[in-house]
Amino acid sequence: MITAAIEPTFTDWRDKARELLRRGVRPEDVCWEDATQGCGLLPENDVSDAVAFVTAEHMRVPPGFLSLASQVCAHTDERRFGVLYRLLHRLTLGGRRHLLSMPSDADTRQCQMWAKAVSREIHHMHAYVRFRLVGVDEETGREQFVAWFEPEFRVVRLAAPFFEKRFAGMDWSILTPDECVSWDGSELLFMPGMRKEDAPAGDAHDDLWRTYYRSVFNPARLKVQTMQSSMPRKYWKNMPETQSISELIASSQSRVTRMLETPERPLKPLPDNAYLRSLRGQASRPGP
Structure with a gap:
C-alpha cells in the first residue's frame, strides 16, 4: 500500500x-x-x-x-x-x-x-463577499479593501479570477479559514488561512449596503423560503445588509397595506423636444 x-x-x-x-x-x-x-x-x-x-x-x-x-x-x-x-x-x-x-x-x-x-x-462567494475599506496606499493612491468569507469548500483559488477582473483597480484581500488571497494590481498572492478576528469589523460602506438592500426590498413579493434558498442563512452573519432582514420581514405586511391604500400618482407627461419628436416620427413611418 x-x-x-x-x-x-x-x-x-x-x-x-x-x-x-x-x-x-x-x-x-x-x-x-x-x-x-x-x-x-x-x-x-x-x-x-x-x-x-x-x-x-x-x-x-x-x-x-x-x-x-x-x-x-x-x-x-x-x-x-x-x-x-x-x-x-x-x-x-x-x-x-x-x-x-x-x-x-x-x-x-x-x-x-x-x-x-x-x-x-x-x-455564493462571488455574490456574498463584502469588502471593507481599510486604507489607501500612500504611494499608489489605490484604495485597500479586506473581506472575510467562510466558504463551505476550498474555493478561493477557483473564485479569485472573478475578483481580479471585477476589482482590478483596487487592492484587496479575501480572508477565509482555509486560504487567503490578495490582489495588488499586478498578481494574485495566495496565503494560509486566517482567523475571523483578523478581518475588519465594519466600515462606512456597511451603511450603504443596508440602504441599498432596504431600497430594493419589495414586501409585496416576499417569499421567505425562496429568499433563504437563494441566499442561505449561513452567509448572513458576514453580510451587513442582512441585519435588516428580520425587521423588513416583520414590517412587510403593514408596508403592503400602506402601498395598497396609497392613491395612484398621476402620470407624468412624456418629455417633448425636437429630437424625441423626430424619433417618434421615424417610428411611425411604414417600413419598406
Whole structure:
C-alpha cells in the first residue's frame, strides 16, 4: 500500500496522481492522506518498485477531466482524491475514455456531484463577499479593501479570477479559514488561512449596503423560503445588509397595506423636444 500525503489542492493531487499513473500504480494500492491534518507525519511509501513506466500516450486524459478534477479537489469529502484517481486510472490505463459522458457510472456521477456543489459555492462567494475599506496606499493612491468569507469548500483559488477582473483597480484581500488571497494590481498572492478576528469589523460602506438592500426590498413579493434558498442563512452573519432582514420581514405586511391604500400618482407627461419628436416620427413611418 502506498501512502500519498498531499496538500489538499488540485496542483498537489495532479502532480502526485501523474507520478502514480506514470508508474502504473493501481487505485486500490494508494491511500490518499491530507498532509495538513497531521497525516504528513506518516511515512510516504516509495513508488519506485511499482509497475514499469507508462508512456505519455497512455496518460492522455479526455477533454474536460482537468476542469472536473480542479473542482472535485476543492471539495472537502475525504474520499475525493481516491475516487478521482480511480476515475483517472480507468480513463487512461483502463482504456475507458468515454466515462465522462456516462453519468450512470458511479465514479463519474460522484465526481460530477462534487463538482456541482463546488461550482455552487463559487457562485455564493462571488455574490456574498463584502469588502471593507481599510486604507489607501500612500504611494499608489489605490484604495485597500479586506473581506472575510467562510466558504463551505476550498474555493478561493477557483473564485479569485472573478475578483481580479471585477476589482482590478483596487487592492484587496479575501480572508477565509482555509486560504487567503490578495490582489495588488499586478498578481494574485495566495496565503494560509486566517482567523475571523483578523478581518475588519465594519466600515462606512456597511451603511450603504443596508440602504441599498432596504431600497430594493419589495414586501409585496416576499417569499421567505425562496429568499433563504437563494441566499442561505449561513452567509448572513458576514453580510451587513442582512441585519435588516428580520425587521423588513416583520414590517412587510403593514408596508403592503400602506402601498395598497396609497392613491395612484398621476402620470407624468412624456418629455417633448425636437429630437424625441423626430424619433417618434421615424417610428411611425411604414417600413419598406
